[in-house]
Amino acid sequence: MDVAISTLLSPIILFFALGMFAALLRSQMSVPEAFAKGLAIYLMMAIGLKGGVEMSKNPLTLDIMLVLLAGIVLSFLIPALAYLLLRLTTKLDQTNAAATAAHYGSISIVTFVAATEAVRLSGLDSGGHLVAVAALMETPAIITALYLASRGQKRSEPVAGSEQGELVREVFLNASIVVLVGALAIGWIAGEEGTASIQPFFVGLFQGVLCLFLLDMGLSAGRGLRQGWRQLTAAIVGFGLYMPLISAVIAAGTAYILGMPPGDAALLITLTASASYIAVPAAMRLALPEAKPSIYLTLSLGVTFPFNVTIGIPIYIYLALLINGQG
Amino acid sequence: MTKYLQIELIIERMAHKRACRVLESAGMTGYTVFPAMAGYGGSKRWSRDTDISASADMVSIVSIGDEDKVRNTMDEIASLLGAHIGIVTLTEVEVMRPGRF
Numbered sequence: 120m121d122v123a124i125s126t127l128l129s130p131i132i133l134f135f136a137l138g139m140f141a142a143l144l145r146s147q148m149s150v151p152e153a154f155a156k157g158l159a160i161y162l163m164m165a166i167g168l169k170g171g172v173e174m175s176k177n178p179l180t181l182d183i184m185l186v187l188l189a190g191i192v193l194s195f196l197i198p199a200l201a202y203l204l205l206r207l208t209t210k211l212d213q214t215n216a217a218a219t220a221a222h223y224g225s226i227s228i229v230t231f232v233a234a235t236e237a238v239r240l241s242g243l244d245s246g247g248h249l250v251a252v253a254a255l256m257e258t259p260a261i262i263t264a265l266y267l268a269s270r271g272q273k274r275s276e277p278v279a280g281s282e283q284g285e286l287v288r289e290v291f292l293n294a295s296i297v298v299l300v301g302a303l304a305i306g307w308i309a310g311e312e313g314t315a316s317i318q319p320f321f322v323g324l325f326q327g328v329l330c331l332f333l334l335d336m337g338l339s340a341g342r343g344l345r346q347g348w349r350q351l352t353a354a355i356v357g358f359g360l361y362m363p364l365i366s367a368v369i370a371a372g373t374a375y376i377l378g379m380p381p382g383d384a385a386l387l388i389t390l391t392a393s394a395s396y397i398a399v400p401a402a403m404r405l406a407l408p409e410a411k412p413s414i415y416l417t418l419s420l421g422v423t424f425p426f427n428v429t430i431g432i433p434i435y436i437y438l439a440l441l442i443n444g445q446g
Numbered sequence: 447m448t449k450y451l452q453i454e455l456i457i458e459r460m461a462h463k464r465a466c467r468v469l470e471s472a473g474m475t476g477y478t479v480f481p482a483m484a485g486y487g488g489s490k491r492w493s494r495d496t497d498i499s500a501s502a503d504m505v506s507i508v509s510i511g512d513e514d515k516v517r518n519t520m521d522e523i524a525s526l527l528g529a530h531i532g533i534v535t536l537t538e539v540e541v542m543r544p545g546r547f
Contacts (some may be wrong), residue, residue: 152494161516172454222525224543251516276525277521277526278461278464278466278529278530279468279523279525279526280461280463280464280465280466280467280468280471280526282463282464282467285463342493346490346491346492347490347494349489349490350449350489350490378463394500396497398499399533400499400501400502401499401500404458404460404502404530405460405461406532408458408461408529408530409529411488411500412502413488413490413502416499416501416502
């Protein structure tokens with residue numbers, strides 16, 4: 120309960136709530152687009168460097184490799200379950216259900232960043248390798264979703280003007296993966312001593328920048344919801360709320376089997392429960408242009424993201440404590 | 447006298463490179479891409495500041511060419527718009543330096 124209250128009342132979440140309410144009340148407040156993109160790059164660099172430095176302190180053990188593998192497997196499998204639930208409970212067609220399912224197998228790096236802060240506030244430690252797990256979980260879901268969307272369909276002609284390799288570039292070389300993996304590698308190579316001179320910028324300013332970024336995310340989520348809610352039926356909104364919890368339970372089971380400590384488990388659960396709204400929508404516009412962004416983007420950004428950063432993260436931390444016998 | 451047409455495509459940002467490739471392969475000598483601020487379509491309002499992935503952003507592409515060249519692009523453009531969100535318009539225009547098109 121204390122964890123839930125301290126998370127909900129942290130400035131990060133309160134700034135997110137401010138942004139969301141401002142957007143829902145139609146405030147004109149906005150964060151300039153280029154500035155928001157710069158903040159996102161800063162956050163990914165900071166979290167990547169931090170993870171890399173943490174990883175440099177310990178050798179790469181079999182346990183860590185298993186966690187990395189578990190992340191990949193979860194990202195491959197969760198979309199299949201999400202697709203099945205969407206087809207059973209909503210009226211979404213094959214393409215829209217597959218595109219939406221991809222978002223729920225992939226991850227939200229901002230939810231992950233918010234969770235690392237919540238885990239730290241709860242007094243738990245987490246390993247740097249979870250940043251690598253986050254990077255690895257971005258793309259497998261897209262592959263599963265493309266398979267689900269093409270199953271039983273005739274092979275269609277390539278869209279005019281499409282170029283070989285454009286989707287692979289978008290999926291594997293999108294900004295978040297390049298910055299996250301790059302910063303992780305730099306942190307790993309440079310280690311704590313090597314990064315000491317840039318720590319004031321990447322550690323000292325981190326929480327303030329995160330507040331600013333979550334204010335913008337609140338505005339984006341609120342405006343997305345306000346503009347797109349008509350496209351969402353009650354069954355689809357319901358999916359956006361229960362799917363993270365189902366994913367969380369599956370991830371908690373995985374963390375239990377792997378014997379993960381509470382901090383690491385909380386982050387794996389959060390990653391699995393989070394839904395992408397940066398990398399996957401962009402990939403879906405190229406790979407499945409027939410799918411409606413007004414459904415999958417509104418759902419992931421306007422429903423699941425706010426749910427996860429406010430109510431979800433405390434639940435995921437509690438689940439992590441529970442599987443470690445500390446709940 | 448050669449007739450010139452201006453083709454304007456309003457298309458989702460993620461597909462704009464595909465549209466540009468279609469124009470280039472049809473032999474159009476140039477085009478300009480403009481960002482769009484906000485709009486309404488498919489019963490939904492959209493604006494640049496609601497989507498952090500920028501995957502729902504729209505852009506406008508303007509290109510001018512002689513009528514034959516522009517008409518030649520239309521099949522491919524229609525195929526592109528069959529899959530992606532967007533509209534296309536053709537307008538007859540007068541040009542000051544015909545040699546450039």
